[in-house]
Amino acid sequence: MFSPDFIWDNLPAGLLVIDHQARIRIFNRTLANRTGLPAEQMIGQRYPEIYPGTNKLKLLEALYTGKVYDQIRAEEVLPVPHTSILAASCRPIITAGGTITGALALFTENAHLREMQQTVMKADRLAIMGQLAAQVVHEVKNPLTTIKGFLQLLKEESHNFPKQQEYLDIMLEAIDHANAIITDFLQLARPGCSCWKRYAPEKLLSEVCLLMESEAALRDITIRQVIPEVLPPVWIDPEQMKQVLVNIIKNSLEAMPEGGQVTIETSCRTQELLITISDTGMGMNELVLENIFEPFFTTKASGTGLGMFIAKQIVHKHQGDIKVESVPGKGTTVTISLPILHREGGMP
DSSP, X not given: OOOHHHHHHTOSSXXXXXXXXXXXXXXXXXXXXXXXXXXXXXXXXXXXXXXXXXXXOHHHHXXXXXXXXXXXXXXXXXXXXXXXXXXXXXXXXXXXTSOEEEEEEEEEEOHXXXXXXXXXXXXXXXXXXXXXXXXXXXXXXHHHHHHHHHHHHHHHTOTTOXXXXXXXXXXXXXXXXXXXXXXXXXXXXXXXXXXXXXXXXXXXXXXXHHHHHHHHHHTTEEEEEEOOSOOOOEEEXXXXXXXXXXXXXXXXXXXXXXXXXXXXXXXXXXXXEEEEEEEOSOOOOHHHHHHTTSTTOOSSXXXXXXXXXXXXXXXXXXXXXXXXXXXXXXXXXXXXXXXXXXXXXXXX
């Protein structure tokens, strides 16, 4: 039904095949797209002559010695640009009688390298954000405070002008929003957790629930705690972990405009403490879930888009992890894992 060429060209990986004379017999479309080399010009050429002066090409070694190579750098097979994010595997083509009649190379995306590149890009972005935070504090916060003070004075003197008061309220809200962004930037610029303590998880969660109970009651939301009386201690900065938990619970409260329930549960798994916060809110779609930890991504009209991003940074500083699961129309579950403290006065 399908020709071999059609099948090769629709493989999700790059494929290069040479015969026993080292002539290129297959150079599929995927490989051509990823390397920028035209397949019609490559097929039929002798593979070693394409790269004169290049020694020890792994595909030739597979052909002449029968060696097998897995997950090597693509440049060792195709020393051309555009292969830096590809990995290659080389195999000799052997007949039933044991004769080597050719060799093939399969090119796939180097997931580890791509992950490293993305990590470096994010680190660069964080460095820039940290520098911006310091500048924003000095250049913006003080003038905003001055402007807000004068606006509040104007509001006090405009009781007889309701339209002006409305405009002043809008301006004050905008300034508060700008101040919130500055505060979040400052949190990003903070060099690290400076108040590490041995802390009881049940105490931490009890304090957080106490902070959030009044807001939850105003929204007709109950906070249910499923927390054992005694849990193994953790080594944390309590104030920063409270910030993480309060931010998550606030998100849950805002996701239930008609009331509902937030459930906070804890459990232990091997060397980890698990804190699970689930709600019966509106849930999130896949797009929101994929971007929830990205800086400045928000679905709220007045949100800064930094809350969950900062939460993730704090949890990672504590050598923990944070995951979010959600079903539209049913609710969201956030799970935080933290290492359990096994010795006095230090990290796990």
